[in-house]
Amino acid sequence: MRPETIENYLKTIYNLSSNNTAVVSNQKIADKLSLNPATVTEGLRKLHELKYVVYEKSYGSRLTAAGSKLALDIVRRHRIWETYLAKELGFGWDEVHAIAEELEHVNNVKLINKLASILGNPTYDPHGDPIPDAKGKIQKSNFIKLSETKVKGNYKVMGVTDHSPTFLKYLEKHELIIGAGINIKTIEDFDNSIILVCQKKEVSISPKAAECIIVQTI
Amino acid sequence: MRPETIENYLKTIYNLSSNNTAVVSNQKIADKLSLNPATVTEGLRKLHELKYVVYEKSYGSRLTAAGSKLALDIVRRHRIWETYLAKELGFGWDEVHAIAEELEHVNNVKLINKLASILGNPTYDPHGDPIPDAKGKIQKSNFIKLSETKVKGNYKVMGVTDHSPTFLKYLEKHELIIGAGINIKTIEDFDNSIILVCQKKEVSISPKAAECIIVQTI
DNA sequence: TTATTATTTTTGGCATACCAAAAAGATAAT
DNA sequence: ATTATCTTTTTGGTATGCCAAAAATAATAA
Ligand SMILES: [Mn+2]
Ligand SMILES: [Mn+2]
Ligand SMILES: [Mn+2]
Ligand SMILES: [Mn+2]
Numbered sequence: 001m002r003p004e005t006i007e008n009y010l011k012t013i014y015n016l017s018s019n020n021t022a023v024v025s026n027q028k029i030a031d032k033l034s035l036n037p038a039t040v041t042e043g044l045r046k047l048h049e050l051k052y053v054v055y056e057k058s059y060g061s062r063l064t065a066a067g068s069k070l071a072l073d074i075v076r077r078h079r080i081w082e083t084y085l086a087k088e089l090g091f092g093w094d095e096v097h098a099i100a101e102e103l104e105h106v107n108n109v110k111l112i113n114k115l116a117s118i119l120g121n122p123t124y125d126p127h128g129d130p131i132p133d134a135k136g137k138i139q140k141s142n143f144i145k146l147s148e149t150k151v152k153g154n155y156k157v158m159g160v161t162d163h164s165p166t167f168l169k170y171l172e173k174h175e176l177i178i179g180a181g182i183n184i185k186t187i188e189d190f191d192n193s194i195i196l197v198c199q200k201k202e203v204s205i206s207p208k209a210a211e212c213i214i215v216q217t218i
Numbered sequence: 219m220r221p222e223t224i225e226n227y228l229k230t231i232y233n234l235s236s237n238n239t240a241v242v243s244n245q246k247i248a249d250k251l252s253l254n255p256a257t258v259t260e261g262l263r264k265l266h267e268l269k270y271v272v273y274e275k276s277y278g279s280r281l282t283a284a285g286s287k288l289a290l291d292i293v294r295r296h297r298i299w300e301t302y303l304a305k306e307l308g309f310g311w312d313e314v315h316a317i318a319e320e321l322e323h324v325n326n327v328k329l330i331n332k333l334a335s336i337l338g339n340p341t342y343d344p345h346g347d348p349i350p351d352a353k354g355k356i357q358k359s360n361f362i363k364l365s366e367t368k369v370k371g372n373y374k375v376m377g378v379t380d381h382s383p384t385f386l387k388y389l390e391k392h393e394l395i396i397g398a399g400i401n402i403k404t405i406e407d408f409d410n411s412i413i414l415v416c417q418k419k420e421v422s423i424s425p426k427a428a429e430c431i432i433v434q435t436i
Numbered sequence: 437t438t439a440t441t442a443t444t445t446t447t448g449g450c451a452t453a454c455c456a457a458a459a460a461g462a463t464a465a466t
Numbered sequence: 467a468t469t470a471t472c473t474t475t476t477t478g479g480t481a482t483g484c485c486a487a488a489a490a491t492a493a494t495a496a
């Protein structure tokens with residue numbers, strides 16, 4: 001298997017199993033990588049062979065220790081590049097993901113560590129995702145989705161789970177950026193929209209969008 | 219053809235036809251890309267099909283206008299990255315080529331122009347090679363090889379034609395770095411070694427090495 | 437000019453990464 | 467428990483990028 005192919009699979013499995021213990025379905029992988037399910041079945045068989053993945057057919061897959069190590073490495077590269085592009089090169093948080101998607105495959109430890117060092121070894125990327133350190137150690141947080149908040153509560157935006165430019169530009173328009181404080185006013189009976197106040201302006205957030213916004217109680 | 223494959227061929231043809239008019243042989247391309255000659259024949263047939271190359275069989279190849287444009291673009295990316303790695307990220311001139319070899323395939327105009335702008339739109343890379351501007355315009359120089367110099371002449375090192383770490387480290391050891399002034403003392407009758415003075419120290423340069431050092435009269 | 441040598445091309449084949457359609461298996465609904 | 471619906475796997479097949487060996491062509495030396 002080509003390194004790039006391996007890296008794309010492992011990163012995807014890592015991202016989809018969030019806590020890194022949950023088993024991941026073929027379909028989810030196929031969706032994320034825009035591949036035919038048949039291709040994913042083949043891919044997983046090979047990754048199992050390579051001992052990067054434990055793949056039990058018709059059940060699901062999870063990373064081995066070796067697979068996890070590799071996955072954390074590429075996740076680190078991706079997120080360091082995103083941070084570098086945003087902080088040092090002036091790109092918007094809606095632009096960095098696509099570029100990092102390519103840069104992440106350039107495997108040079110010295111390069112990534114240098115970028116990280118220039119950035120002051122950041123622990124979070126522009127989307128609020130934690131950045132593994134050079135040894136693969138990653139910050140564990142107990143943030144919740146906006147969709148799981150309680151009415152009348154005060155929260156702070158900590159991250160997003162959707163990196164698409166469309167979504168990120170939409171958030172920016174409402175000033176729902178990382179670090180912004182929000183106050184949940186009420187939930188619409190009709191469609192479960194969340195009405196909240198952010199930067200003194202009232203905003204209505206659809207349930208779908210609320211699923212993609214990560215917050216912390218304050 | 220995969221973009222990376224196309225880019226590697228076009229860049230190689232460009233580099234091998236220096237003045238960009240000379241025809242390039244299959245063998246030279248095969249050597250540079252570490253490919254079997256049979257593979258190169260196939261590759262050129264496809265690039266001809268794609269109108270990036272004029273390939274006359276059993277004779278040679280040269281770039282079309284479209285191929286030239288693409289080649290200059292990737293040469294720009296390669297050299298801007300090399301310069302950025304050296305000047306902004308602290309890598310040695312012997313390290314940058316290998317990393318740039320991968321980074322050059324990340325095709326994002328805004329990114330490269332940003333890097334160039336941070337560097338002050340440089341016109342030469344760490345090896346003395348000219349960097350095409352955003353429009354593909356490239357500085358033409360009339361430098362000569364150290365092997366073509368005259369005895370008793372005073373010259374300045376302007377570049378190298380070999381980017382291998384071994385060669386570059388060797389040069390560095392003798393302080394034969396870009397910008398260094400040299401004075402040609404004599405040429406050894408026995409093996410045609412060039413005896414010169416650089417930074418007040420006498421150095422003997424083999425004909426093979428002298429072929430790879432670019433200088434200018436002062 | 438004729439041989440010798442070097443280069444290029446053709447041929448046949450292999451490995452990887454993918455997909456569409458059919459078959460099998462697992463889940464959910466009635 | 468049986469059917470209907472998703473999900474996964476199998477099967478057969480394509481496109482790309484590569485190579486080794488043989489055949490053809492070009493360049494060089496005798
Ligand atoms: Mn991203
Ligand atoms: Mn991110
Ligand atoms: Mn280089
Ligand atoms: Mn260079």
